[in-house]
Amino acid sequence: MFRKLFDTFKKLDKKTFRIMNYGLKFCFAICLLSVIILLTYSLALPSPFTYYIGINLFKLSLIFSIEFIICGFVVDGIKKQLI
Numbered sequence: 001m002f003r004k005l006f007d008t009f010k011k012l013d014k015k016t017f018r019i020m021n022y023g024l025k026f027c028f029a030i031c032l033l034s035v036i037i038l039l040t041y042s043l044a045l046p047s048p049f050t051y052y053i054g055i056n057l058f059k060l061s062l063i064f065s066i067e068f069i070i071c072g073f074v075v076d077g078i079k080k081q082l083i
Contacts, residue, residue, distance in 0.1 A: 008073065016076045023068035030061035 012020070034057035041050040077083040 008076075012072065012076050013079055016072050016079070020068050020072035023072075024065055027061045027065035027068065030057055030064070034058040034061060 034054045037050055037054035037057065041047070041054055074083065
């Protein structure tokens, strides 16, 4: 199961792979920002507003990263006319 997924990931089109790579880097940056906000909440400013911003940014980064991965595989399948 995982081997098939990794083989599909290795055979991605270069343009699709590059878009997925930049998208995942963007999601990682959002995730780091949310971790910094949550650390600020934990150490310095314990207000509910900072907590909810940090948690929502973390959720957003996870959702975006999953969508970049799924959409990358779907677009590659459509390009290769597998779907």
